[in-house]
Amino acid sequence: MKLQSLKKQNHELANINNQITQLESVVKRIDSDRFSEKLTGIDLFPLKPTIIDIFQINMGKMCNQVCAHCHVDAGPDRKEIMTKETLQQCLDAIERSQIKTVDLTGGAPEMNPNFRWFVEEAYKLGCKVMVRCNLTIIVANKKYYDLPEFYKKHEVEVVSSLPFYNAKKTDSQRGDGVFERSIRALQMLNEVGYGKEGTGLILNLVYNPSGAFMPPEQEGLQRQFKRKLKADFDIEFNELFAITNIPISRFLDFLVASGNFDDYMTRLVEAFNPMAAKGVMCRNTISIGWDGYLFDCDFNQMLDLKVAVKESLHVKDFNKELLEGRNIIVNEHCYGCTAGSGSSCGGETA
Numbered sequence: 001m002k003l004q005s006l007k008k009q010n011h012e013l014a015n016i017n018n019q020i021t022q023l024e025s026v027v028k029r030i031d032s033d034r035f036s037e038k039l040t041g042i043d044l045f046p047l048k049p050t051i052i053d054i055f056q057i058n059m060g061k062m063c064n065q066v067c068a069h070c071h072v073d074a075g076p077d078r079k080e081i082m083t084k085e086t087l088q089q090c091l092d093a094i095e096r097s098q099i100k101t102v103d104l105t106g107g108a109p110e111m112n113p114n115f116r117w118f119v120e121e122a123y124k125l126g127c128k129v130m131v132r133c134n135l136t137i138i139v140a141n142k143k144y145y146d147l148p149e150f151y152k153k154h155e156v157e158v159v160s161s162l163p164f165y166n167a168k169k170t171d172s173q174r175g176d177g178v179f180e181r182s183i184r185a186l187q188m189l190n191e192v193g194y195g196k197e198g199t200g201l202i203l204n205l206v207y208n209p210s211g212a213f214m215p216p217e218q219e220g221l222q223r224q225f226k227r228k229l230k231a232d233f234d235i236e237f238n239e240l241f242a243i244t245n246i247p248i249s250r251f252l253d254f255l256v257a258s259g260n261f262d263d264y265m266t267r268l269v270e271a272f273n274p275m276a277a278k279g280v281m282c283r284n285t286i287s288i289g290w291d292g293y294l295f296d297c298d299f300n301q302m303l304d305l306k307v308a309v310k311e312s313l314h315v316k317d318f319n320k321e322l323l324e325g326r327n328i329i330v331n332e333h334c335y336g337c338t339a340g341s342g343s344s345c346g347g348e349t350a
Helices: 016-029 035-041 084-097 115-124 147-153 167-174 178-191 218-233 249-257 261-270 274-278 298-302 320-324 332-337
Strands: 054-058 101-105 128-133 157-161 203-207 240-242 285-288
Touching (some): 016 249, 016 332, 035 332, 054 084, 084 115, 157 178, 178 203, 285 298, 298 332
Parallel strands (some): 054 101
């Protein structure tokens, strides 16, 4: 399966305004409340942060994969990469604000030429560093083969994408041969102690549905993954996070092209959970784009919905006090994080 990013295709949904228009239009078609009205009904609007204790940094949109569901529209043809100057500004903000958890994402964050330097510097600051790894990057090229050892040395928590425990579903979402390469990468991580009891080296997996449906119950799915991966490949891991696909970018394109957009949004709206809304990740996380601009979450970042604090729009002007008092920007895509048991970068929220 060879795909190009929406941007490379000059696709109409590469235009962010078109995505927002599609989302707002579908809510009208299915005769639903706006998401902000849902929050008003549970006395949660405007949505406010609790505390900022996680820095989630998008190190660039370049990736060695082109996944069918990708909300970042990442791929080998994307050249947006965070510069060393901006990475240093992130480190400065982390040190000033005493943020203790740094969550690195992309694209494939490892493809940023300053990735290892940044991990080393964040580690020196005493931060817990998390890396959202697509797994195949570890076996993509010899220069990445030592990533498991590098992660171990710096006590990096590895959060790995694996749509399913068999090749058919995984490859249909992420590309031909991805499952086989992912299994090899997981085995390499296990070999250095990741996912093994007593090592303290955390290896978590991420499940995304392969179609227009919500994820099943996380705990039961985790048991299935643990049983199958151990039996078939002798692979061990710590936890599995079940994440709902957010209807933006390439997943939005899939929903529209397959005729599932209205039905999917109806499912999300009908499954709105007030408890999940209270636990959304934007309340304790700040998202930093590859160019240094600040967003309430990774999804707002992809829709270019910057934080509502004009004095602290960029990481070089990071002001924790002002940002913790801001109103979080919401729109119709937010139904994805508040449906059912909720969805965040750490899985269920309710």
